[in-house]
Amino acid sequence: MYVARHACHSQHFSLFFIQSSIAPLPSSPSVAYTNVTHPVPELHQSERSREVLELGERYILPVYARPPIVLDHGKGSWVWDCDGRKYLDFSAGIAVNALGHSDEGVTEVLRAQSSKLLHASNVYHNEHAPALAALIVTLTQREGGLGYPTGTAEPTSTPGAKVFFSNSGTEANEGALKVARKVGKDRGGERKHEIVCFEQSFHGRSLGALSITVNAKYQSPFAPLLPGVRVGKLNVLEGLEDLITKDTCAVVLEPIQGEGGVNAAGVDWVRRVVTRAREVGAVVIFDEIQCGLYRTSSLWAHSAWPVECHPDIVTMAKPLANGYPIGAVLLRDSVAETMTAGTHGTTFGGSPLACAVGHHVLSRLSAREFVSHLTETSAYLAGRLEQLPRWFPQLVGGVRGRGLIVGLVLKEEGHPSRLVELARERGVLLLSAGKDCVRLVPSLTVTREEVASAVDVIESCLTVLMGGR
Known part of the structure; x- marks a missing residue:
């Protein structure tokens, strides 16, 4: 049984959890609440x-x-x-802090490399960018993705892929769009420039990335945006041939949409999308900025999919350096070959410091024991959350996502933001996503006990919401 007690004080509040056992999944709501106050008094500042x-x-x-x-x-x-208040962070810097806050290993790499060489620009080589690029490619070869099947025994002698480093996910997506536009011209001339994206997507806020981020609230104030963008619907097969045409140079999608509501693309739908893109010579881009790099318990969200569902380009960023700014574009050689000296660039991307941290972080995330731990923890989280639609059928519509990118679907408008607020008042940081979803993206180091504590608080918040109906 779980007992949660929330105490509010004039200076701060604290959150206590008393647990007799966390091994079995309860068959009914497991939290007895005492001293729950609502609304929580205004916080002392x-x-x-x-x-x-x-x-x-x-x-x-x-x-x-x-x-x-x-x-x-x-x-x-x-x-x-x-003010001394303590929070259990299930937002992780918006799925960034994969190794958690103030990780000692990351801190030491930052200290050591910054005292050696902080920045030199891409006018010169540095030792860490090639090492990180090689790690990204060889892990993909070993664990599946970008055309490599899962379980490849040994990396091939020829890399078969290239990496470009940027400073953020938005910049990675901008770079991928530029590559696709150039490949389109190589394959079909000036007409082959259209880009296909999908509703509820989020790819960034610069003008190019914003043009394929299908949300009127984000786009309307800055129109007109990039021309030649066509919008489809996630997991809808009807009309794909008319959507993706001989004039399409790129098809962009998130295997699991993060900001849009933790919506997963179906593998059969992806197969049809990729097949159609191949038929017309369009480049397929998977934005795995939020769902990639082990957040789903595999290197890429698409790693376990058949190779015919794999992209030509993968973009990444958020967890790669645990909060130090970095992004990257992973490209098959068949599309990378279009890019030559001067066709793209960046002042800060691929810096010695960013790549040294990135290599350290990715080496740890890919360790077998680490992946085993997060697989077990994410399974426990899924088991706890799956009880909520049964316990709160009037409020909870279901659970979406995979691994440690999970969305709790709420039935009433306004409840996602209210649940986030209630949880924060009780010492747990969550995120909303889309119109109907509360998103849980904790650090990949999160423990089973911390998962239990977070879900206990979510249950308490749902109880409060139920009382307000």
Whole structure:
């Protein structure tokens, strides 16, 4: 049995969990709640917090809607604000902090490399960019993806793929679009320039990436956007031949949509999309910025799919350096060969520091024992969440996602944001996604005990929402 007690104080509140056992999955709601107060009294703010918030309001462009807390430090799956409040972080910097906060290994690589060579630009070679590129390619060969079947015994002697380093996921997607446009011209001339994307997608906020991020709220203020973009519907087969034509140079999709609501692409649908793209000579781009690099318990979300469902390009970023800015584009040689000196570039991308951290992080994420741990933890999370539609049928519509990118679907408009707020008041940080979903993307190091604590709080929040109906 789980017992959650929430205590609110004038200076701060704390969250306590008493557990007698976490081994079995309960058959009914497992939390007995005492001293649950709602609404939680207004949080105390220290003078330091008020100063930071006021300074930000005065000088920072107000493009973020943020709660009035100032984070100060973190460790593992936990963060503390300037007023001493402790939070269990199931947002992980929006699926970035794969190894958690303040990881000692990452800290040591940052210290050692920054004291040696911080930046030199791509005018010169550095030792860490090739090493990280080789690791990305050889892991893909070994674990499946980009045309390599799962379980390839040994990496091939010829790499078969290339990597371009950027500074973010948005930049990675911009680079992939440029490659696809150039391949399109090589294969079909000026007419072959159209890009196909899908509803509820999110690929970034620069003008090119925004053009394929199908959300009127994001796009409308900045129209007109990139011309030649056509929009389809995820998992809808009807009309694919009219959507993807001889003028299409690129088809872009997320195997699991993150921001759009943790919506998974069906493998049979992907097979038809990729087959159609191959028929017309279009480049297939998988945006795995949020769902890739072991968040689904495999290297890529598409790693276990048949090779006929694999892309020509994979974009990545978020967890690659555990919070230090980096992005990357992984390309099959057949599309990479179009890019020559001067066709693309970046000042900061592929820096010695970013790539040294990236190599350290990816080496640890790919370790067998690490993958085994996160597979077990994600299975426990799925088991706990799968009980909620039965316990709260009026509120919860289901669970979406895979591994440690999971969405809890809520039936009523406004409930996702309200659940995020209630959970934060009780010491757990969650994210909303799309119109109907609360997203859980904890650090990949999250423990079974921390999962139990987070789900206990979610259950308590759903109980509060139920009482407000």
